[in-house]
Amino acid sequence: MAKISYRLVLGILLLFNMPAFAKESFEHACVTCHSTNIPDLEMIYFRYLQTHGSTKRSQKAMRLYLLNPTIQGSTLPPQVLKSFGLHPPLSPALLDQMLPLYFERYDVKKRIQFK
Amino acid sequence: MYEKPLKAALRQFRILYLGSLLLLFLLLAFLAFTIEKERLISDETRNMDRYLSDLEQTLKDHHFRHFDELVINTKGYRIGLYDIDHLPIITQYSHNLPWSEITWMEKDVLYSRHDFSLYFLGVTSIVISKKIETTPILIRLTSVFVPLLWMMALVGYLLSRIALKPARNAFETVDTFIKHATHDLNTPIAAILSNARILEEKITEPSLQRFVQRISIGAKTLTGLYEDLVYLNFRPHPLIPKPEGIKALIHEQLSLLETLIEYKKLSVMTDLSEIKLTIYADDFHRLLNNLLTNAIKYNKPKGLIVLTLTCEYLSIKDSGIGLSEVEKQKIHERYWRGESFETGLGIGMEIVIRVCKTYNLTLEIHSAKNQGSEFIIRWPKSLIA
Numbered sequence: 424m425a426k427i428s429y430r431l432v433l434g435i436l437l438l439f440n441m442p443a444f445a446k447e448s449f450e451h452a453c454v455t456c457h458s459t460n461i462p463d464l465e466m467i468y469f470r471y472l473q474t475h476g477s478t479k480r481s482q483k484a485m486r487l488y489l490l491n492p493t494i495q496g497s498t499l500p501p502q503v504l505k506s507f508g509l510h511p512p513l514s515p516a517l518l519d520q521m522l523p524l525y526f527e528r529y530d531v532k533k534r535i536q537f538k
Numbered sequence: 539m540y541e542k543p544l545k546a547a548l549r550q551f552r553i554l555y556l557g558s559l560l561l562l563f564l565l566l567a568f569l570a571f572t573i574e575k576e577r578l579i580s581d582e583t584r585n586m587d588r589y590l591s592d593l594e595q596t597l598k599d600h601h602f603r604h605f606d607e608l609v610i611n612t613k614g615y616r617i618g619l620y621d622i623d624h625l626p627i628i629t630q631y632s633h634n635l636p637w638s639e640i641t642w643m644e645k646d647v648l649y650s651r652h653d654f655s656l657y658f659l660g661v662t663s664i665v666i667s668k669k670i671e672t673t674p675i676l677i678r679l680t681s682v683f684v685p686l687l688w689m690m691a692l693v694g695y696l697l698s699r700i701a702l703k704p705a706r707n708a709f710e711t712v713d714t715f716i717k718h719a720t721h722d723l724n725t726p727i728a729a730i731l732s733n734a735r736i737l738e739e740k741i742t743e744p745s746l747q748r749f750v751q752r753i754s755i756g757a758k759t760l761t762g763l764y765e766d767l768v769y770l771n772f773r774p775h776p777l778i779p780k781p782e783g784i785k786a787l788i789h790e791q792l793s794l795l796e797t798l799i800e801y802k803k804l805s806v807m808t809d810l811s812e813i814k815l816t817i818y819a820d821d822f823h824r825l826l827n828n829l830l831t832n833a834i835k836y837n838k839p840k841g842l843i844v845l846t847l848t849c850e851y852l853s854i855k856d857s858g859i860g861l862s863e864v865e866k867q868k869i870h871e872r873y874w875r876g877e878s879f880e881t882g883l884g885i886g887m888e889i890v891i892r893v894c895k896t897y898n899l900t901l902e903i904h905s906a907k908n909q910g911s912e913f914i915i916r917w918p919k920s921l922i923a
Contacts, residue, residue, distance in 0.1 A: 469601055469659065469660075472657060472659060472660030473601065473656065473657045473658060473659075473660065474657070475622070475657075475660075476621055476622030476623075476657045476660060476662045477621035477622045477623050477625065477660060477662075478621070478660060479621075479623070479625075480622065480623075481660070531627060531659055531660055532627055532628060534607050534608060535607070535608045535609075535610065535619065535627065535628045535659070536607060536608070536609045536610065536628075537609075537610050537612050537617060537628070537630065538609050538610065538611050538612065
């Protein structure tokens with residue numbers, strides 16, 4: 424049941440998935456869905472960093488995954504995937520818009536300081 | 539007169555001792571410095587390692603508590619956090635780092651890198667560095683080595699005094715002996731001379747006259763030697779030089795040596811111009827006496843002595859046995875290299891050279907074995923009165 428409903432929401436979202444709209448809507452495109460009990464985007468960000476060792480590589484890998492989600496390609500533990508199902512595939516255009524916003528939002532460089 | 543070589547030996551000893559001491563100390567100081575610096579570096583490396591593990595723990599904690607900002611206490615280090623492509627996440631370095639090294643030194647700055655196997659916060663490597671302060675080591679080393687060096691130098695100085703004391707005493711004994719002996723020679727020589735003169739007048743028999751003549755020649759030679767010794771040991775310098783007619787001085791010496799000249803049946807040719815030099819007469823007496831004595835002594839019987847005096851030079855030429863190259867070399871070296879009594883030139887030549895040096899006279903020697911010698915003395919214009 425849950426699986427279908429997410430696909431539905433995604434479907435609706437994909438309807439609005441035009442660059443002109445997407446600009447202000449990182450909240451819409453990603454956060455709305457991720458803010459429920461779905462894995463936290465911040466946690467995912469750091470998980471990617473930890474796995475790939477750089478923001479550039481993380482972003483590349485994330486893009487690759489989100490274009491075509493597979494169980495093997497996921498960074499999350501299998502239990503998570505099991506309970507949420509695979510990510511709905513996202514369009515290259517949406518990703519090109521959202522991923523930079525995503526990485527900007529949680530940018531690790533802005534979160535470390537020397538004293 | 540033996541003070542100078544002794545002092546030279548002492549000086550050589552001290553220079554050698556101090557030099558080798560200094561070299562040894564420099565070497566030791568360098569070694570100590572290297573060891574101390576090495577220790578400082580290894581201490582600092584250990585501190586850095588500890589700091590880096592702490593920092594790794596901090597990164598790990600923050601990785602899972604990512605909601606607040608991470609403030610890294612640098613604790614006096616310079617720090618750089620890098621990702622897997624060696625791109626800076628946050629860094630205090632502006633220059634490129636050598637990624638092939640784990641720890642390295644660059645201009646007294648110690649660098650250490652820590653690579654992580656788990657990339658917490660996307661950090662794969664941390665580089666930290668700190669300047670190694672060597673000034674305290676240098677201060678510590680100098681505060682130990684410099685007083686030690688002074689002490690050793692003092693010991694060396696005292697040792698050299700003690701070691702050379704017997705030699706100095708021996709030299710002083712010889713010196714005083716010569717001085718006393720010189721004084722004591724005066725009376726007997728004078729007695730021989732005056733008595734020989736009386737005998738010469740009293741004895742009319744030619745065969746006996748010859749013996750008396752020999753006695754007075756011996757006594758006169760002794761007088762010359764005596765005067766040389768007096769000159770060397772008791773020369774009352776500094777004296778104020780005054781204009782002296784050289785021609786007169788030469789005639790004076792010739793008449794003193796007359797007996798000798800006659801005895802050897804030498805003929806003397808003179809071509810002397812009137813010239814006055816600002817000198818101390820005693821110096822020139824000794825100079826002329828020695829040069830003339832040599833010209834007589836080493837001449838062939840019935841030989842020739844030619845004396846030429848111009849306003850530039852004095853030439854004393856004989857028809858004697860001449861000087862070998864070795865002897866000429868010796869005189870030359872003695873003239874240019876300075877104080878040394880090891881040349882074996884004899885007191886006469888010593889005095890000649892000494893007088894030449896005192897008045898800046900140049901001594902020219904033209905001579906070949908068996909062809910006679912010519913000694914030419916040239917004086918600077920400033921000497922002409």
